Amino acid sequence: MSLVSIVGLGGSYDGRSRSLAALRIALEGARSAGASVRLFDVRELDLPMYDPALPPPPNALALADAVHAAQGMLWSSPLYHGTISGSFKNALDWLELLGDREPSYLTDKAIGLIAAAGGTQGLNAVNTMEFVVRALRGWAVPLVLPIPRVGRVFPDDGSVDVGIRESLLTLGQEVTRAARQLSLVQITTPAAQAEEQRIDRE
Ligand SMILES: Cc1cc2nc3c(=O)[nH]c(=O)nc-3n(C[C@H](O)[C@H](O)[C@H](O)COP(=O)(O)O)c2cc1C
Secondary structure, eight states: OOOOEEEEEEOOSSTTOHHHHHHHHHHHHHHHTTOEEEEEEHHHHOOOOOOTTSOOOHHHHHHHHHHHHOSEEEEEEEEETTEEOHHHHHHHHGGGGGTTSSSOTTTTOEEEEEEEOSSSOHHHHHHHHHHHHHHTTOEEOSOOEEEOOHHHHSOTTSOOOHHHHHHHHHHHHHHHHHHHHHTTSOOSOHHHHHHHHHHHHO
């Protein structure tokens, strides 16, 4: 079995971030499926707003390098005002640093999607993330986890809803399996990549 690397990106500036707690469990699932894992917490990254004129901050470069070297990712965003949070999207914007890598962006990487919602609309954030995955040329795994009422799933006593924990572990395992499969063959051809670039940049 080939060793795959899975990078987790998510969380919020809330010191008790539930989207971060969910991401940690999904990464545990990935590790249990044989992946080496690395976590990037949005709060610790503390990235400035994406600005093409800025020299890339070290944390953005570390994220970009880890993602480029990985075969898959797990994303976990809070649901803010019906969609993904600004800080999470800003972290994704810094993946623009992968635009001139070979292959570019998230080409042929498997991505697992998680949203942590106070209410019930987490799927909005998951769907938004899926648009980004496609724009960055990755592949979202079909199992997605929009977690509703996260306050009850991750109460302040540190416990976790058993069913959601199982789902998160399964998602981490799925992403690892998909990443392993995708890394075995070239899915996106150089011709498709060139066409994508032409359409995007013209
Ligand atoms: C600015 C802000 C906007 C929010 N908007 C929504 C919302 O539109 N729908 C919802 O269900 N929950 C909303 N919430 C609740 C969050 O989804 C919930 O607190 C979640 O735990 C945030 O993730 P985090 O714990 O990782 O920070 C909002 C919270 C904040 C702080």
